[in-house]
Amino acid sequence: MKLLTPSRLIAVAAVAVAIASLGVASARTGSGRGGGHGDDGRGGHVSKACVAPKWKLERNKRNVVDYYETALNDKNPRRAVRLYGGPKYIQHNPLADNGFDAFIAFFESFTSQFPDARIDIRRVFAECDFVITHGLLTGAPPVYTERGSKVVDIFRLNSRGKVVEHWDVLAPISATSANGNPEV
Secondary structure, eight states: OOSSOHHHHHHHHHHHHHHHHHHHHHHHHTOSTTOSSEEOSSSOEEOOOOOOOHHHHHHHHHHHHHHHHHHHTSSOHHHHHHHHEEEEEEEOOTTSOSSHHHHHHHHHHHHHHOTTOEEEEEEEEEETTEEEEEEEEESOHHHHOTTOEEEEEEEEEOTTSOEEEEEEEEEEOOSOOSSOOOOO
16 A cells, blocks of 8 residues: 555645645734734734624724714813723823823813814724724814814724723824825
8 A cells, every 4th residue: 555645645735735824824813822912022912813893893983983072072081081991091192191090181281271172083994903083183273283183093992892092193284285185
């Protein structure tokens, strides 16, 4: 009896390809060593690939919009935190400290100095435990400029739909546009 017949070689090759494919899929989804939710070793969040149900994505988007608008537009960051804040708050904006106490103090101070400050959220995207907003900040000319500032905010929510982490990118609206398209 021959150990390595052509059909056995094909079967062994097929098994090897299948095993290699599982290894690649595992690496892509983060289910292998070092993947999953948690810290990436540099203080950042690592998220494994997911397919979140639509209801969860919609809930997360609503919670983030309500959180942001309650804190800034309604001038009520305490209520925003009470309704939409998680057990902790990691802040990646280098001008702000971690924690909801710092968030509340910042928004109370800012909105008392600039009572006309507002966010006009134009777009909201959600994937897994992240929600991204794209909006226009106005009403605080020395900070946001006379034309306002465009802002992209990234929020991470926990499994209960509560805000636990935040990043942002902010830039003034340009005075001119070569293409005439709005920036927000």
